[in-house]
Amino acid sequence: MPELQGLLALSNELLKDVLDCIEADPDRTVNIDRRAYLSVESFRLPSLLEPSRAQDIGNFRLVCRRFAEIGVPYQFAKIATRFSRHGLERLDKICSHSHLAKHTRKFSYLVPYFYVDGREQIEQLLESESRYCSNLDPNLFRKKADDQRRILHSKEDARILKKAMAAFVSLQHVQILRLQDEADRMLLDLMEESEMPRAAMLDLKWTPACIHATSTIAQALLHTRSPFSRFSGPMMNSQSALVIKDRIPQTVPLLASRLTCLELHFDDSEALNERMMAASQLFKTVFLAAINLQAVHVGFPSRSPLDLRLEEIFHWVQWERLRAFGIQAWRLDADEIVQLARRHRTTLRGLRLRDVQLREGSMWKDVLAMLRNEMEQLDWVSLRRVDYSKHFDELWANSMEIVDGSLGGSESDDEDDYPAHFSVPGSEDDGQEDFDIDSEDEPSLADTDHGPDANEIALSPNTTASLPFCTCSRSSNPASADELGDNGMFVYYQQRKMWEQWVIGRCPEHSST
Numbered sequence: 001m002p003e004l005q006g007l008l009a010l011s012n013e014l015l016k017d018v019l020d021c022i023e024a025d026p027d028r029t030v031n032i033d034r035r036a037y038l039s040v041e042s043f044r045l046p047s048l049l050e051p052s053r054a055q056d057i058g059n060f061r062l063v064c065r066r067f068a069e070i071g072v073p074y075q076f077a078k079i080a081t082r083f084s085r086h087g088l089e090r091l092d093k094i095c096s097h098s099h100l101a102k103h104t105r106k107f108s109y110l111v112p113y114f115y116v117d118g119r120e121q122i123e124q125l126l127e128s129e130s131r132y133c134s135n136l137d138p139n140l141f142r143k144k145a146d147d148q149r150r151i152l153h154s155k156e157d158a159r160i161l162k163k164a165m166a167a168f169v170s171l172q173h174v175q176i177l178r179l180q181d182e183a184d185r186m187l188l189d190l191m192e193e194s195e196m197p198r199a200a201m202l203d204l205k206w207t208p209a210c211i212h213a214t215s216t217i218a219q220a221l222l223h224t225r226s227p228f229s230r231f232s233g234p235m236m237n238s239q240s241a242l243v244i245k246d247r248i249p250q251t252v253p254l255l256a257s258r259l260t261c262l263e264l265h266f267d268d269s270e271a272l273n274e275r276m277m278a279a280s281q282l283f284k285t286v287f288l289a290a291i292n293l294q295a296v297h298v299g300f301p302s303r304s305p306l307d308l309r310l311e312e313i314f315h316w317v318q319w320e321r322l323r324a325f326g327i328q329a330w331r332l333d334a335d336e337i338v339q340l341a342r343r344h345r346t347t348l349r350g351l352r353l354r355d356v357q358l359r360e361g362s363m364w365k366d367v368l369a370m371l372r373n374e375m376e377q378l379d380w381v382s383l384r385r386v387d388y389s390k391h392f393d394e395l396w397a398n399s400m401e402i403v404d405g406s407l408g409g410s411e412s413d414d415e416d417d418y419p420a421h422f423s424v425p426g427s428e429d430d431g432q433e434d435f436d437i438d439s440e441d442e443p444s445l446a447d448t449d450h451g452p453d454a455n456e457i458a459l460s461p462n463t464t465a466s467l468p469f470c471t472c473s474r475s476s477n478p479a480s481a482d483e484l485g486d487n488g489m490f491v492y493y494q495q496r497k498m499w500e501q502w503v504i505g506r507c508p509e510h511s512s513t
Contacts, residue, residue, distance in 0.1 A: 012070055019057065019074050073103045080108040081164075082179060083157060083213065085147045092160045095167035104168040110179040111213040113188075113204040115145040140183055152212070161220035165228075173230040173261075174221065176213050178206055207268075210237040214244060222251050229292075230261040238266045241279040252282065256289035260321075263297040265328065269304030276308055284315040293319045299328030302355045302385070305392070310336040318343045326352030326382075331389050334362035338370045345374050352382040357389040363488050364499070369481035371503045381503050383496045391490040478502065 060071050081091040087110070095101045151157050165171065180188075188204060214233070221228060244252065256262075266272070287293075298313060300306045310332055322344045341351065351371070358364060364386065371381060478484050484502065485495055 008064070008066075015067070015070050019060065019071060072100060076100045076103045078106045078108070079104050079164075079168075080110060082110040083112060083148075083151070083209075084144075085151065088151065088157055088160050091164050095160075095164040098167060101164070101167035102169050105170050106173040106175065107164070107168060107171060108175040108177055109213055109217060110177050111209050112144070112148075112179045112181065113184055113206055114209040114212070115141075115148055116205045116208060136183060136186060141187070158216045158219065161216055162223050165220040165226045166224040169227065171226055171228045173232070174217060174228050175232040175234075176210070176217060176236075178210070178235040206235075207237045207239050210235075211240045211243045214240050218244070218251050218255060222254055227258075229258055231255075231259060232261075232263045234263065234265045234267075236264055236266050237268050238270075238272060238275040238279070239268075241266075241282055242275060245279060245282040252285055253289035256286045257291065259290045260292050261295040262286075262290065262293060263295070263326075265297070265299040267301055269301045272300060272304055273307050276306060277312060280312050280315075283313045284317075287314060287317040291319070292321060294321045295324040296322070297324075297326035297328070297352065299326070299354070300330070302329050303396075305329040305331045305355060305357055305389075307331045309333075310340055314340065316343075320347070322347050324348070324350040324352075326350075326354070327356065328352070329355040331357050331359055332362075333359050334364070334366045337367050341371060342374060346376050348375060349377050349379045350381070351375075351378060353386055354382055354384045356383075356386050357392045358387075359389050363486055364491065365481040365484050365486040368484060368486075368499055368503055372481070372505065375503075378504055381500050383491075383500050386496055387491050388489055 057071055057074050060067055076094065079091070079094065081087045094104075184204065214236075220226075266276075287296075290296075296319075306329060308330075310327075310330070325340070325344065325348060337353065337356070341348065353367075358367075371378060484499060
């Protein structure tokens with residue numbers, strides 16, 4: 001066939017360009033010190049191929065051996081596996097073929113809520129309460145609960161994870177995500193919103209699921225001497241840190257020593273200060289051992305800022321190679337931020353201070369002046385929704401709620417936010433998760449710091465250049481931190497956007513970047 005002969009004559013580079021139109025080049029990643037790294041590479045949910053696109057790559061690989069080899073990285077560079085019988089069986093098959101597994105560089109573990117109590121009564125519960133849940137199939141929940149029980153009892157997940165981590169010889173990045181399919185979401189909503197007399201019989205919990213997933217992944221990585229160097233947990237449970245501290249203390253330093261990037265976001269607010277204080281020594285162990293860290297982020301729910309001193313978590317550690325540092329939702333004094341930034345003033349290129357609330361007696365202008373005057377390499381800074389603690393509390397008292405995981409448009413940030421859950425259409429084994437991630441490149445002057453999109457957990461700031469504040473030599477305003485308009489009481493949207501540009505010495509009105 002002439003058409004096929006012409007296709008076979010194309011160079012490998014041109015064939016890869018064709019595949020790039022179906023799926024992004026697996027070799028193209030965002031550098032760790034760029035604004036978009038945490039969103040695109042770490043906190044973004046795995047984007048599974050649509051069935052038609054996956055079939056296109058599959059058909060491409062069936063043409064001949066050469067095409068099969070070219071197409072392998074596009075299918076297996078990123079592997080997403082669900083904690084389910086079907087998901088683990090698929091992972092087992094992939095890692096049984098070394099010519100496929102050797103291309104895997106990122107592994108995402110999708111873990112559902114665990115059915116802690118009432119697993120045996122699921123079918124009876126839903127049938128007896130059919131007037132509340134006519135759209136829910138009792139057999140589906142019974143099957144999922146039975147699968148979980150069998151996996152946990154047989155420890156099949158631990159076995160397959162160890163096999164996979166050994167087979168993934170090029171592994172760089174491990175990610176643990178919470179999976180909530182449509183059926184679980186409907187059941188949880190029903191239990192929260194309706195008055196099901198027997199709803200207490202059924203207990204779906206993320207805490208034991210997070211603990212189990214984190215423990216088994218850690219043991220698999222240690223057992224196989226995996227080459228991974230990046231770990232992301234955008235939906236961690238604070239109690240899991242305490243369990244890890246008690247169950248696998250010897251594992252932590254060994255794994256931490258391999259890390260170049262660590263991103264943790266704790267999405268539960270119950271007893272947060274007490275749990276984080278109890279885990280303080282664990283953080284110290286991790287950060288002291290992680291001597292190769294280049295990027296670190298530790299965040300908490302925007303509605304519940306952590307009320308501990310920064311060094312209760314970071315313990316005055318200085319990383320010689322640190323290039324990007326981020327925290328989210330914290331009540332701090334200005335000097336705490338200044339001291340940590342100053343320790344890394346010669347290496348830090350990106351700084352994220354999202355949802356940081358300054359305590360009484362502190363001023364943002366003192367932080368901003370230090371960042372502008374002393375940070376030698378700083379390329380970008382994110383101050384999204386920074387404020388003063390007293391004003392933040394007043395907003396809450398007036399019911400100006402910031403809902404964690406809300407979805408919708410973003411401000412001017414070029415960001416990909418993860419939602420609190422993402423839905424899987426149809427049955428558990430359908431091919432693609434259905435979730436919304438917003439990414440806007442166009443600047444916006446809308447004040448979204450306290451609107452319906454206020455708490456998108458976006459980690460890729462992109463300070464807009466079209467703001468009505470000139471900070472360059474063409475204007476004398478503002479010439480110093482004292483002229484930034486910081487009143488010590490509250491921070492409004494356009495103001496902190498101007499601050500972001502002022503810190504890095506760029507004029508938001510005249511700069512082209």
